[in-house]
Amino acid sequence: MAHSDAWGGFWALMKHADVAAVAADWQTYLTSQQNVVPKVAFTGRRPPLHLDPPEHTPYRRALAPLLSDRRVAALEPVMRRICRDLLAAMVARGGGDVCADFSSHMPVAVFGHWMNLSELAVDQLAQVGQRYNIAVQSNDIEQTRIASAALYEVAQNVVAARRASPLAVETDATSALLAVRVDGAPLPDELIVGTIRQVLVVGLIAPSVVIGAMAVHLARDPALQTKLRDDRTLLPAAVDEFLRLYTPYRGFARTAERDVCIRGRTIPAGEPIALVYASANRDEDVFEDPDSFRLDRPNMTASLAFGRGPHMCVGAGLGRLELIVALDELLSAAPGFVLAGEPMPTRFPEIGALSAPIRFEQAA
Template sequence: MEPITQADPATILPPAGCPAHNRRDDHDFDPQGPETFDSAHAQFRELRSKCPVARSQEFGGFWAMLGYPELLEVITDIDRFTTSKQNAIPKFAFTGVRPPLHLDPPEHMAYRRVINKFFTPPKMRAMEPRVRRSVRELLDPLVARGEANMALEYAQKLPAHVFADFFNLTVDLSTEIKQVSGTYVDAIQVLDHETVKKLSGRLYEIAQLIIDERADGSYSPEEDLTAALIATEYDGGPLPDAMVLGCVRQLIVTGMVAPSVFIGNMFVHLARDPELQEFLRANPAKIPAAVEEFLRLYNPYRGMARTARQDTIVAGQEILQDDPIALVYTAANRDPRVFEDPDTFVLDRDNIKDHISFGRGTHSCPGAPLARVMLVATLEEALARAEFRLTGDPGMAKWAEWGTNFVPLEFIAL
């Protein structure tokens, strides 16, 4: 099928011969199987070519949206699919409602309106020098040493430094949040519910500490997101204390994990492609466009989820009420029905804005502007300092993320 130039799901048909209605007992893939840097994309490409709605019996059974229009349909049709019941696969121990992710419209908008105000272009321009300072502080000793595990020594550390600035926290506290969040995610992956509850409880404690520090009014609601949530009124009164706590608990974790696996992906690609590395070094104005293509190629999200509100059909496949559905952005962004030559890095794609690496619609990622600042600054500073190459095979994170947790690089300082 010829790729289209604009992503209009109404014009995209599922592959010919895609089976339907009788696949609940099928087991198309094992989300917990071993992976290399390329294997998951090869597997998803094969599955997507047969049917863009795959089925796995792991984690109690779930559907996986591998195709672009199918995934877009699920994340934008809030009447048929909800995020309030199960927003991740595997489902893990419930420790409280955390707005806005755990709420559907219109309730979630009271929180999203506040959050969105902190990711405006003026605020991102103000953040950029602080992000770049953190990038340099972390990169310089690695380049000077001449080698590094970029996943552990850079990608795992940068989000904590950036979040410390963004949330007005100490680096030590932000680093603790990052460490607890990482262990929390590891526990989710192995369904260790007791550890999940324990670590989530610690994250709630940290969120409450942050709220308590702002109770005396010393933080401006114009400059501090937590203070803004505390000061917000909704339906004639303040937001409920428990919901503010849940929202802060969500915010301090969201965005910590994805950059940690994604940043290494960019370095793996560039280390494998010295010509692209040299081109971007010579043409730094092209780095933002390269970041967008890296986001399309190497999106780390594949375990975020929705739940069917009712019996429904997607791409001819019958899905029953309460069925969990994985949103495999990792696969959807390489759908050849939307992106021509989808497995190839193509700078300045005509329809690059159609990638859905940050979601779309109601629950699109509000922190996307800050993520872009982090990613662009990372590549600009790294490419200006050194050439780099892989010295071993990348190590891979487990489902629910896709991406690297081990990236051994050698640096040749410029």
């Protein structure tokens, strides 16, 4: 663990055991005070991330059935059609930027389908999401504020449309949130909007950077690329290992409600604690040869890529399937691909590729 005076001061937990324990102990370590280091939120609370149990539970409970294994599996044909259309355009040009031309568009289209958005709303979401991501990556605070406000406007429009014309709660996330009652009262309007805003960002950016990271890794490892292309049954394990190796979020934060002692050091109550998932997933005490890609790891369930505890990603199943399908279709698009330029890594808060230029190889 370490302490930094940057951004007003914070603690950082790096070891797998510490990160997992704190993430699971929601009674001691709160997410409602500060959920990331440094703070980047400029607007209201966004459940479920910004609330602690039991306040966050109704929001997760409304979303969870729409992200069940059965519901997610039903999206696979849609995912494949979207991937094939995007990749066909890249193949016709002989290559392109995996992130700009493929992975930044695919999650938006999938998400739009999952949320029952109109084509106009999907186009708006794609544009605003891209502006938000660029602003955050560039550390442009003013543009981040503007793009964040625009994302809220998208969320507000979705909520207003569903309030006027509700859809079945079994098929629509916004309608499900609007139908929730806690002690007979509906959820607050501003928190429903905040939930949709949070779901939009997490569902768009993380898959994009992981797909980019996978493409870069495979372009640099043609033997692994061939192995996965020849045996697609290996893809789920490969995606799990890619998620461990290239954990998309560096980590979230908690605040201890009382003084706590971790590894012999006292962290005073009220001071931010960064949980560095990316470091925990490369902890040599848990993962042998942690910086290497291995398909046969016996303890992949230890990965913290989707978090741990009550704030574990509610959309983990959807995100994982998106990655498996994207990888499968990328491998099917051509006999091979290589880097066509230097990749550009993300800056903050994700880890992965912001740009990944590739060239498709033709059959001999």
